[in-house]
Amino acid sequence: MVIILSKGEGWAEVYYCFMKSITVTLTLLCLSIFAHAQNLSFSQPVNFLPAARTDKAIDITSFKGNYFVTWKEAGPSGSIHVCYVGKQHDIRLLAKEASSGIEKTAFAPVLRVTNNHIYVLWLGTDGSLKYMINNSDTTFNTQAIGTVNFENSPKLRSGITATVVNGRIMIASHAANKNDMVVAFIDADNNGILKPATLQTVPNKKSSEYPFIVTLSNNTVRLCYYNDQGIYYTDLNTNTQAWTDQSPVSGSKTRVSPAIYHIFNTTRLFYIWKDNKKDNNVYYATGEEQARSLTGHPLPGYFKTAYPVAVCKVDAKKFVMAFIGSDQKLYLSFFTTYDPARWMEDTLFPAKGDLTLKDIVIPGSHDAGMSALNGTGGKQAGSINNCNTLTQKLNIGQQLNAGIRMFDLRVGSFKNSIYTKHSSSDCMTEAMGGGYGERFKDILDSVKNFLDRNKKEFIILTFSHFCPKETSANEVADYIFQALGKDRIYNNQSKSIDHIKLNDLAGKVIVTFEQYASADKLIDSNSMADKSKTFLNIRRAYAATNQINKLLAKEELFFTSMKSGVSNNDLIRLDWQLTQSSDEAALVCNDFQDENVDPVINGLMLLTNVIKKNKSIIDMATAGNKYLPAKVNEWISTGTINKNNKPNILYIDVAGAWVTDYCIELNGTPVYN
Template structure:
């Protein structure tokens, strides 16, 4: 752990009453001894957990937890009195590992000091502060008065954001489609908004005469080998409108791509978005590049960007994904297209090195952190549950093949990759692979949630962003 760049800081913030998340500094070595019992009667509004081998979450400071089988000693937290489902528990960065109880020392009403014994038997400490993830931009950036632009900050982004549910399947071989090879997210866009996600990648298509988010290899579902439909777009848009009405200083960026005109007519799509969201909450663009738009002009708005060549529309500004572009927003990114973690890391490292020479005013730099299933995984994983009429021997053979080959779903891959993201980012910052000139503006992930919001806020308070 000593090889990483640790920043120890305390943050003073205006808090709302319903704080839901923890902003933490990465742990640093300390000589300070524990000055009080880790089983202090002064309880913070959050609790820390370990994950057991049976998938349950066990309280860290519960003596009975020490004798149970722990799957991993990485810490999780939850502000809920009775967390029930997996998404109620937020993983702390992978550096927070301990086999022993953690001391939580209160410093102020919303600030604490965590002290714990690491796996190397050394004592670490970290400052943590509570914040409301639904209003993190208001609390940390104050958009209505900010002269910063989206190029100066970093926000959490969601890949194939509407695919937390599989409403229906499509394509030439739709029988091969299941949750394991289609779902990229664990929670709905409405939940993602409340957990702090501010950039959403949406692909849309028509199913049963209604617009849905989708995930398919081709623009048109009928041309794809297979694909799936997720959340209904009206539900997403109406939820977004309500979110911005309640959280009137937040900013949301949406990119629409992979259009199939015969499946989702563009005019119908745009008319529907205006009707569902309302023009007053859609950003109306008059600028040439995103760098020219301060956050104060975006406060309380959603940017609905469309990836369409030679496109020009004030309510739906053009976005692109090229090395150079004249679009209002050009997402600079590198897609690794691999299920090999090392190849993903190398692809992203090469990408940031390439950007060292500088970027353009319309470039929004995106760290694409996705692990792609192999052909075997995409075609086989979970198929033992696909068809109840399938021969049990065949079902058993598929299940055995998945176990032997260690096939994983998209979400399983994401959980593994997401643990490594803060480690590599901090390493690249330390060795100058990432600098103020090429720093990411979007951390773009599968299985998005509060954990990536926590990390983006940590980054923004580091010198990489705070020097803006």
């Protein structure tokens, strides 16, 4: 399949609004695919609209800032579904699905937008071209199914694609015979009703499947298709009706319609297709419009599909790829022109180098080193497990590569070494229970190696919850200074946080300890108070709740209280954690009795699990994170968040590239400019 994205088409960043997408975008792959070394970063595929199933391609697009998806039900023939999914961050709340009722199709429907209307087009079971039109910005008239009349009533087969050329819809399909491809220009009346049209056979080009079509200019369109020799394309001059000779995409083999798109507001095209082998691997190629020879490259192994892929534009730097998995579910993957591992270099420098930390927002990680459980402790150590201890899915090195730049770390001694920890008390011996996460040496090695590779990125490490009888602040400070070296640690030289420019921070790590400082070791002091004289005071409101409504109310009140502004040394941190209640942490997270646990506790665990479902910290973060972008956008629109009280850190569990993406977006909004 080749994917085609016409100029002006696109799909919003639905990523933020799907619970699944928040938790599983774990690994980003940077692929250098442009001749001028522009990078593409692909996120792992995520399932969305969990109840939907199809055995044909899906399509996605935007209309007046609202976003739509269309697909057919799985089976020999099925109803056509179209789903309004709201604006960029509203999908979870506003999804409205409609179907074509008794109308059926055996082929994939497509969406196409003109100046005034959005259409769903599909082939009927009799080979005719059918369509529905929207009757508002969010709904379709599913009762009024139109049919495009062609001369001699020819039948179409295999499927259709469409583009818009000078306001006219142009469709590409396959004739009822074995190999002919056909195209047609279709005009609409003032009510959007499509007028009769004439099908034209594409001369001297053959394919056993329907082609993809994309607009190159006001008078040129490109058709992409395959035959036994590989993938080819040909261009039509819409003024002269002349077709060019076909050109190959080198190294391409497929038996599914390939797709082609415009990307990144350039004259470059992006081709993508499924290999002709049974492994369903996906390949891509990119090149200038007039390139006559292109080379295919494989996507990572987690991109697999037997059907054509759809690509839609999110903004000038971001696209979303949609496809159908082998399980017939609908999947998305995002790809961007910036590399999350060096997003600061790509989006902040040099234009914003003279700003300070108070002028921007960065992603932060709560209990950042708790991506693994390497040991347990406390009075009820037997009740400690992944469910009640782990807060992150990525280790620190992976979080750095995903764009996270502020890390909350708590450390303690374990097995004669220093590890991160998460426990109910600062000292593990006094805690009911707790766990040890990543080894501290591994974290500092990751930080050092990351900064060596990325000279413009900067990092904030904040340390708290010290237990002097286990590991003192002095010991940790020594360890950091020796591991990172003074050249990597930022020396504030008595400057306040509001006078330190981003240019000064490039390639550095700010290290702060709670209520502790060491000038010799370049350790600054931090605090969390309404007012403080420390180098860095973090303003935050911790909700301490497992209920999202209480979290939202707490944070809204927090920002309302600071509308007039904060002190010069304050960074505002949006704390977005749903925390387990005591019975959930100790009881719900333990399904089975443990002979090492007090019998009374075992009995409570058993009773609790009878009446409550297991819900881990990761599960709660999954549920809570989906609200974050939508609510922050809402608070900005209502003035609850303004230039005086805007968050500087989005501080979360299950940190990943999704929150980096959102911070980049926020940094481009008026509140941060």
